[in-house]
Amino acid sequence: MLHRPRKRFGQNFLVDQQVIDEIIAAISPQTDHHVVEIGPGFGALTTQLIRSVKKLDVVEIDRDLVETLKQQFVSEKLTIHAADALRFDFSALGRNIRIVGNLPYNISTPLLFHISQFSDQIADMHFMLQKEVVERMVGMPSSPQYGRLSVMLQYRFHMEHVFTVPATAFRPMPRIESAIVRMLPIPRSDLHVRDEKIFARIVAAAFSQRRKTLRNSLQEFMKENDYAMLGIDSGLRAENLSVTDYVNIANHLAA
Ligand code: SAM
Numbered sequence: 001m002l003h004r005p006r007k008r009f010g011q012n013f014l015v016d017q018q019v020i021d022e023i024i025a026a027i028s029p030q031t032d033h034h035v036v037e038i039g040p041g042f043g044a045l046t047t048q049l050i051r052s053v054k055k056l057d058v059v060e061i062d063r064d065l066v067e068t069l070k071q072q073f074v075s076e077k078l079t080i081h082a083a084d085a086l087r088f089d090f091s092a093l094g095r096n097i098r099i100v101g102n103l104p105y106n107i108s109t110p111l112l113f114h115i116s117q118f119s120d121q122i123a124d125m126h127f128m129l130q131k132e133v134v135e136r137m138v139g140m141p142s143s144p145q146y147g148r149l150s151v152m153l154q155y156r157f158h159m160e161h162v163f164t165v166p167a168t169a170f171r172p173m174p175r176i177e178s179a180i181v182r183m184l185p186i187p188r189s190d191l192h193v194r195d196e197k198i199f200a201r202i203v204a205a206a207f208s209q210r211r212k213t214l215r216n217s218l219q220e221f222m223k224e225n226d227y228a229m230l231g232i233d234s235g236l237r238a239e240n241l242s243v244t245d246y247v248n249i250a251n252h253l254a255a
Pocket of ligand 1: 008011038041045062083
């Protein structure tokens with residue numbers, strides 16, 4: 001079947017076998033693993049995953065590709081979900097799942113936030129994303145890459161930039177470089193946010209004016225004595241606070 005890549009579904013298909021092999025090696029799928037792949041496309045990763053694991057669920061939005069996948073892969077191990085990963089209930093797939101995918105770049109941030117909700121059920125995740133997004137995810141405090149995405153995801157996951165993938169590995173070729181990121185859920189007990197809505201609001205407010213001091217950007221929420229109680233300098237900027245600082249601020253306000 002001739003398939004015209006759909007821009008709206010972020011379709012850049014992996015064609016470089018060496019890169020595919022490196023991604024599979026990074027995932028290291030084993031016979032007792034339950035893997036969930038987002039956006040299998042023509043099955044560049046699926047082909048190798050299905051050989052190694054006991055159970056594979058794939059979530060693909062493009063119905064033409066779903067039909068192709070159904071014809072290409074006939075296996076009891078495989079369940080194909082014709083669905084939007086942004087609305088998909090990953091909790092329905094059980095516990096200890098390993099999520100992987102060469103993600104559609106146009107929805108990568110909302111998709112990461114959606115999947116984060118299911119972190120209790122997830123063993124680990126490996127994603128291909130824009131390199132620039134991976135750099136923001138793993139960005140450390142006081143670096144230009146550190147921002148809302150870093151804090152919101154580092155609260156839930158240990159993350160590692162595994163390797164960079166050149167644009168030449170895809171068809172059609174994207175204009176940007178990509179990277180593989182590994183995400184390991186952090187047990188909730190290690191760093192516990194009492195009210196996640198407050199946490200999300202504080203982090204968004206702080207970084208919405210990242211050049212301003214906290215005194216200004218969080219003036220709606222925090223007074224000088226609040227900063228004093230937490231031992232945080234209100235003259236700092238959003239990018240200078242650690243994830244733990246944000247958790248402490250949110251928990252202070254929740255109390
Ligand atoms: N895994 C294939 C590969 O590496 O060649 C395809 C990767 S391509 C970058 C992204 C895939 O995600 C496409 O197959 C696309 O149709 C699918 N996709 C896009 N938006 C999606 C969504 N909201 N839910 C599920 N799949 C989606």
